[in-house]
Amino acid sequence: MDLVIRNASLPDGRRGVDIAIDQGRIAAVAPGLPAKGAREIDAEGDLVTPPFVDAHFHMDATLSYGLPRVNQSGTLLEGIALWGELKPQLTQDALVARALQYCDWAVARGLLAIRSHVDVCDDRLLAVEALLDVKRRVAPYLDLQLVAFPQDGVLRSPSALANLKRAVAMGVDVVGGIPHFERTMADGAESVRILCEFAADQGLRVDMHCDESDDPLSRHIETLAFHTQRLGLQGRVAGSHLTSMHSMDNYYVSKLLPLIKEAGVAAIANPLINITLQGRHDSYPKRRGMTRVPEMLAQGIDVAFGHDCVMDPWYSLGSGDMLEVAHMGLHVAQMTGQDAMRDCFRAVTETPARILGLEGYGLHPGCHADLVLLDAGDAVEAIRLRAARRLVLRRGQVVAESPRAVARLALPGRPPQADFRLPMPAGLARKNA
Ligand SMILES: [Zn+2]
Secondary structure, three states, X not given: OOEEEEEEEOOOOOOOEEEEEEOOEEEEEEOOOOOOOOEEEEOOOOEEEOOEEEEEEOOOOOOOOOOOOOOOOOOHHHHHHHHHHXXXXXXXXXXXXXXXXXXXHHHHOOEEEEEEEEEOOOOOOHHHHHHHHHHHHHOOOOEEEEEEEOOOOOOOOOOHHHHHHHHHHHOOOEEOOOHHHOOOHHHHHHHHHHHHHHHHHHOOEEEEEEOOOOOOOOOHHHHXXXXXXXXXXXXXXXXXXXXXXXXXXXXXXXXXXXXXXXXXXXXEEOHHHHHHHOOOOOOOOOOOOOXXXXXXXXXXXXXXXXXXXXXXXXXXXXXXXXXXXXXXXXXXXXXXXXXXXXXXXXXXXXXXXXXXXXXXXXXXXXXXXXXXXXXXOOHHHHHHHOOOXXXXXXXXXXXXXXXXXXXXXXOOOOOOEEEEXXXXXXXXXXXXX
């Protein structure tokens, strides 16, 4: 064996497990493995998980905060206007440099797979070229999946559909859309039909920005579910944001959720962005805007949490930390029950992996040895602490390493504590699990 990780806790609650790794893949997962590793790592009871996966991101805009100016109001509309000002000034080199820098941040945080939308409404398709280049360059350490995203509307913007098809021909993986931004509800529905038929024809997955609005009558998710089923795209389609569902009539939602489930459409909520951008026209009470996560999970619908933005025209914060995303999602959706908190961890790991269709993801023998050792005893503690990533492994190789979060306390009248830790002692964590 190339490597054996000893005494790990796993996201499913198993403890004291050894993980043997050979030739970049997981060879065995069991307590007390006899096999010796060329290298051995003691997890000391800490959590080992497959890597974090971000199902919704915009890598063409990331780390552009302040270019050409900052978003003064912090609103979605000023963000879109700002992006419009920035787009003509973008250069391919700068775009590649920022994206590569973000991928370094991601790896340091144990985030090894990202689905990024890329705006195809610039006729030069400069961002598409840049991110395809980035995808090739980061492939040894990060899976980057690209979505052809017609930000200005595939019908509303004259060249968007042709550009989207060019982007797919160039190698972009997934068909995007933005039906709620088209001129009319009818155009929105028509855009969903056109894009789903194109995806079915090309054998591609679909991920649309869908109903990112507080308008309860924005119901393009219903059309997306309809065409998914009609075209046999079950399991290959995701609706991103779905914030209008927050404001929809409850009776209508009781009909809608079974249709989404039946069509095998997944949902991607973006808690950090939804809670900051939605509800902006409200006085008080203010709507939260995030879609109905626990209700969809109860229906058996796959729900992932995405980061969406990091330091760009729409959002001036973020650091590629999917535990921060899960932490916000947990709070906004009031998912504070024990099972619900573990669902939030799944929403940034195995669920988005399924949505992206990642091959070899997981903790079974035969899976890629892509693993993260966290400074936490279990998934809930990982979210609570946004725990340090002690080790990040890609194909069995350590690609990032961080120290445990320890503090030096010097309290008056008390002996100094040099290795004060916020994570609970292993025994206590075990009792609570
Ligand atoms: Zn987005």
